[in-house]
Amino acid sequence: MTFAKFKKLAMISMEDICREIFNENPDSIRIKKEHLVVKNLMTIFNATIKLSNAKGFHAMSLRDLGRESGLSLGCLYNYFASKEELLTIIQDQGRRIVARLLDQSVDSAMHPKDKLEAVIRTHLYLSEVMQPWFFFSFMETRYFKKREYEKSIAGELKTEQRIIDILEAGRAQQVFNIDQPMLTASVTKAMLQDWYLKRWKFRRQKITVENYADFVIQFVDSAIM
Amino acid sequence: MTFAKFKKLAMISMEDICREIFNENPDSIRIKKEHLVVKNLMTIFNATIKLSNAKGFHAMSLRDLGRESGLSLGCLYNYFASKEELLTIIQDQGRRIVARLLDQSVDSAMHPKDKLEAVIRTHLYLSEVMQPWFFFSFMETRYFKKREYEKSIAGELKTEQRIIDILEAGRAQQVFNIDQPMLTASVTKAMLQDWYLKRWKFRRQKITVENYADFVIQFVDSAIM
DNA sequence: GTCTATACAACGATAGAC
DNA sequence: GTCTATCGTTGTATAGAC
Numbered sequence: 001m002t003f004a005k006f007k008k009l010a011m012i013s014m015e016d017i018c019r020e021i022f023n024e025n026p027d028s029i030r031i032k033k034e035h036l037v038v039k040n041l042m043t044i045f046n047a048t049i050k051l052s053n054a055k056g057f058h059a060m061s062l063r064d065l066g067r068e069s070g071l072s073l074g075c076l077y078n079y080f081a082s083k084e085e086l087l088t089i090i091q092d093q094g095r096r097i098v099a100r101l102l103d104q105s106v107d108s109a110m111h112p113k114d115k116l117e118a119v120i121r122t123h124l125y126l127s128e129v130m131q132p133w134f135f136f137s138f139m140e141t142r143y144f145k146k147r148e149y150e151k152s153i154a155g156e157l158k159t160e161q162r163i164i165d166i167l168e169a170g171r172a173q174q175v176f177n178i179d180q181p182m183l184t185a186s187v188t189k190a191m192l193q194d195w196y197l198k199r200w201k202f203r204r205q206k207i208t209v210e211n212y213a214d215f216v217i218q219f220v221d222s223a224i225m
Numbered sequence: 226m227t228f229a230k231f232k233k234l235a236m237i238s239m240e241d242i243c244r245e246i247f248n249e250n251p252d253s254i255r256i257k258k259e260h261l262v263v264k265n266l267m268t269i270f271n272a273t274i275k276l277s278n279a280k281g282f283h284a285m286s287l288r289d290l291g292r293e294s295g296l297s298l299g300c301l302y303n304y305f306a307s308k309e310e311l312l313t314i315i316q317d318q319g320r321r322i323v324a325r326l327l328d329q330s331v332d333s334a335m336h337p338k339d340k341l342e343a344v345i346r347t348h349l350y351l352s353e354v355m356q357p358w359f360f361f362s363f364m365e366t367r368y369f370k371k372r373e374y375e376k377s378i379a380g381e382l383k384t385e386q387r388i389i390d391i392l393e394a395g396r397a398q399q400v401f402n403i404d405q406p407m408l409t410a411s412v413t414k415a416m417l418q419d420w421y422l423k424r425w426k427f428r429r430q431k432i433t434v435e436n437y438a439d440f441v442i443q444f445v446d447s448a449i450m
Numbered sequence: 451g452t453c454t455a456t457a458c459a460a461c462g463a464t465a466g467a468c
Numbered sequence: 469g470t471c472t473a474t475c476g477t478t479g480t481a482t483a484g485a486c
Contacts, residue, residue, distance in 0.1 A: 029429065029469090031469070032469095032471090036469085053367075056281060056283055056284060058281060058284045059283045059284075059368075061396065061460075061461060061462080062462065063460085063461085063462095065444075071470080072470060072471055072472080073462090073463090073471090073472090074463090074464080074465090074471060074473095075469070075470050075471070076471075077462095077464080078469070078470080082462080082463080083462070093400045105479070111229060112394075116462085127360060130464085139364065140276075142364075143280065180440060181439045183432070183437070184280050184428060184444070185443075186265075186419065186423075186426070187415075187416045187419065187444060189419075190412075190415045190416050190418065190419035190423075191412045191415050191416070193415065193419075194411065194412065194414075194415035194418075198411075198415075201411070203430065204457090205407060207408070209457075212408070215405060216412065216414075219408075219409070219412060219448050219449075222448045222449075223445075223447045223448040225449075255451090257452070258451090261451085286478075286479060286480080287480065287481085288478090288479085288480095296451055296452080297452060297454080298453095298454095298480090298481090299452070299453065299454075299455095299481090299482080299483090300451070300452050300453070301479095302481070302482080303452085307480085307481080308480070308481090324460095420458070440471085
């Protein structure tokens with residue numbers, strides 16, 4: 001799939017999931033009109049991630065958030081019960097869309113080499129479309145309270161396990177030549193992470209997400225074939 | 226070099242650099258007895274990094290730091306002029322020791338393949354000995370004010386340039402087969418970073434720093450030879 | 451050198467007017 | 469539904485006792 005096509009798919013998923021959140025949290029969200037909630041929630045999420053990525057979630061005050069989102073401090077509290085909970089729903093939304101799109105992509109390929117390419121390419125495209133969320137998630141996870149922390153780590157390990165499974169299947173079919181599938185998956189994931197962690201570097205060097213995807217796929221292939 | 230031997234070397238450098246900091250900052254450090262300053266500075270640095278890595282530098286209050294280091298809030302201000310400055314001297318100390326030990330190691334190898342192995346192994350050993358500092362530096366850099374931010378980025382690019390130079394020299398001597406030295410260096414660095422960013426994962430899998438170094442060296446070699 | 455006490459600003463959260 | 473006003477708490481930093 002090209003990146004352009006992927007982008008449209010992801011955007012639709014985001015609004016959908018915002019609507020799901022509204023329906024699942026009738027206790028915290030005190031506003032009743034759906035169109036208003038979806039619109040303001042999207043604004044609040046984007047503003048939160050923007051400010052958090054600039055100064056950190058903890059350092060972002062709700063007064064800052066009010067200014068950035070155009071809502072008053074008091075009004076914000078109609079959309080979430082506490083600053084802590086705001087974080088939880090942002091994390092839930094992001095994890096849900098990542099899992100959904102990654103599953104779709106990997107399942108559509110059959111052979112290990114294609115599956116490996118699919119997981120690498122899709123993860124990179126995902127982290128390009130949702131770079132602010134990926135960055136936010138990576139940087140803030142360590143501050144999460146136990147429950148939220150564990151969900152975040154579990155999501156990460158699940159992604160890694162997906163790669164391990166593909167590598168082991170490929171080894172069993174004698175497509176890949178690998179001694180240590182876990183470490184191989186680990187360094188592959190490190191390369192994927194670098195795309196959203198060091199975006200300034202790749203921008204500066206004018207590397208597109210498609211360039212980078214091609215390179216990583218070729219690099220991993222030459223190491224394990 | 227084995228990790229055990231490397232560790233001793235690094236420890237000596239740390240105290241040395243603490244002494245250098247004392248001599249270079251007579252304005253901020255109001256205490257005059259060297260042995261006291263070196264002792265308390267080391268305590269303050271370690272406590273700062275420990276607390277910051279747990280809750281973030283910004284969220285760490287100086288009351289917390291006083292409790293952790295065993296000094297009163299007022300007393301801390303005899304060792305640095307502001308919280309901001311505390312961060313600066315910690316960064317300076319870390320960067321200095323990294324640059325010193327990395328230079329030593331890379332310069333002692335002659336052939337590109339040995340140099341590549343040296344930079345990978347030394348960086349991993351360094352980030353094992355100084356894991357808290359590396360983690361701190363990676364996580365906090367984005368909050369630094371302009372001057373400090375630029376120094377941090379420059380240090381990072383310098384490390385990456387070291388790898389690029391080795392790869393290009395190896396390509397010129399037809400030892401390595403590489404299309405894109407910059408991207409190759411970039412993903413190599415991503416693998417090095419993962420060692421100090423995801424330590425919990427490697428601990429859980431009982432991977433030692435020597436295991437990981439051997440693996441990364443072999444993985445990169447198979448991709449570029 | 452190290453302590454306690456305190457000044458002043460900014461935080462998350464809530465109540466009640468509009 | 470959104471606003472302003474305000475509560476109690478906690479932050480950095482300093483002054484002056486010991």
